[in-house]
Amino acid sequence: MNEILFCPNCHQPIEATNFFCSNCGKKIKNPPLSTSISSQIFLYLKTLILPPFGLIWGYRYFRQPDSKSKLIGIFTIIITIIETIWLIQSTMSMVDTLNSQIYQQYNLYGL
Secondary structure (H helix, E strand, C coil): CCEEEEECCCEEEEEEECCCCCCCEEECCCCCCCCHHHHHHHHHHHHHHHHHHHHHHHHHHHCCCCCHHHHHHHHHHHHHHHHHHHHHHHHHHHHHHHHHHHHHHHCCCCC
């Protein structure tokens, strides 16, 4: 049997499993995050495109009570960290290459 609670907004009875009040529509609690394959692929793609936000999205999944969501969260955070390290190294390499080319041009023309 489901536990009956009362909406904090309209004080009508609601079931503990409801995410919204059926009377006034007020959000009672957040629904669980989706762990479907398509939502995981979309999450990982978003993480690759916008790496800093992957930490936020990964943390949200990690906070969920089920182990599958926690695993998705950990994997998202790991992807974010690896990609951030790669981006920093790539940027530093590009800057070093650019500096060396500028230095060579500077020496070539004797400026």
